Amino acid sequence: MSTFPNGRTLRIGTRSSPMALAQANTVADLLRKERPELRVELMPVTTQADLWQGDLQQLGGKGLFVKQIDAMLQRGEADVAVHCVKDVPGDTPLPEGLVFAAFLPRDDVRDVLLFPEGSERRTLGDLPPGAIVATSSVRRAAQLKRLRPDLTITRARGAVGTRIEKLDGRREPDGGTAPDAMVLATSGLERLGLTHRGRQVFTVDEVLPAVGSGALGLECRHDDGPVADLLARLNHEPTMTEVSAEREMLHGLRGHCNSPIAGHCTTDPDGRLSLRGMVFSPDGSAVVRAHLRDESGDGPADLGARVCAELLRQGARDIIEDIPH
Numbered sequence: 001m002s003t004f005p006n007g008r009t010l011r012i013g014t015r016s017s018p019m020a021l022a023q024a025n026t027v028a029d030l031l032r033k034e035r036p037e038l039r040v041e042l043m044p045v046t047t048q049a050d051l052w053q054g055d056l057q058q059l060g061g062k063g064l065f066v067k068q069i070d071a072m073l074q075r076g077e078a079d080v081a082v083h084c085v086k087d088v089p090g091d092t093p094l095p096e097g098l099v100f101a102a103f104l105p106r107d108d109v110r111d112v113l114l115f116p117e118g119s120e121r122r123t124l125g126d127l128p129p130g131a132i133v134a135t136s137s138v139r140r141a142a143q144l145k146r147l148r149p150d151l152t153i154t155r156a157r158g159a160v161g162t163r164i165e166k167l168d169g170r171r172e173p174d175g176g177t178a179p180d181a182m183v184l185a186t187s188g189l190e191r192l193g194l195t196h197r198g199r200q201v202f203t204v205d206e207v208l209p210a211v212g213s214g215a216l217g218l219e220c221r222h223d224d225g226p227v228a229d230l231l232a233r234l235n236h237e238p239t240m241t242e243v244s245a246e247r248e249m250l251h252g253l254r255g256h257c258n259s260p261i262a263g264h265c266t267t268d269p270d271g272r273l274s275l276r277g278m279v280f281s282p283d284g285s286a287v288v289r290a291h292l293r294d295e296s297g298d299g300p301a302d303l304g305a306r307v308c309a310e311l312l313r314q315g316a317r318d319i320i321e322d323i324p325h
């Protein structure tokens, strides 16, 4: 076991959005608790993707939010990177030389519906026919259309707080028309202290969460033993196992960032893993689903591969290939 030298400052690379800063501060506090003498410092970066107002696809996809932070870590300008696992691309391995050293205990994985400030509406059912719901997630859009085919889905760009300002009409909405409702992650609202804005929390049966949702991943350089050992003390094993199963499934599906893919793994009371996966066409009209349990204890990689194989057997490849990207 190598120890992080006392004199050195541990630098945490993070995006500079309020949610990212809250997450990085959570990690910093946990590390200080673990090693009270440790000096921890945040290194906030406003990524190109954060500044870009246009279509993210034109810039190179949503993986860009993590790419720039990972590059800092690779260059040795930070010692740790904190990412929402959901934002870390699953089709490619982590950048050269980087590893996930730990995952924090998973927060609420569910998506939640919000209405403009002051609205009396509480559920999807309260929305009039043809109402506009904002989300940039193709996974949420497809599942909303399955629940309510009449809805119009529009984009929502920017940090979570910015999106809520657009919903409330305190800022110019994306596409010019103010949405009637918006879907966000429960965990994101919690991290910003905005839980009170959530109305209908969707069950995982209504809206299956994204792979990695609610989990924070802590990366470091694989050859940085002292930091890896320190981070390992924060690792929550069940979250690591569940996220591994979900990401194995995602990797096998070879989706792109326009693929509406959902995956959610839980640990049953008997300790066995249970993984659900779904792949949708953008309007939700086509869907394949699989739900398998790791009965024989073969582990997360095996379970992820089996759910993936079942989705592919049902035609997931065709659904994914049919979507422009």
Ligand SMILES: NCc1[nH]cc(CCC(=O)O)c1CC(=O)O
Pocket: 084, 085, 086, 087, 160, 183, 184, 185, 187, 188, 212, 213, 214, 215
């Ligand atoms: N795409 C942005 C993003 N990335 C992670 C979260 C929240 C945390 C999580 O779901 O893990 C959010 C906000 C949202 O989806 O509302």
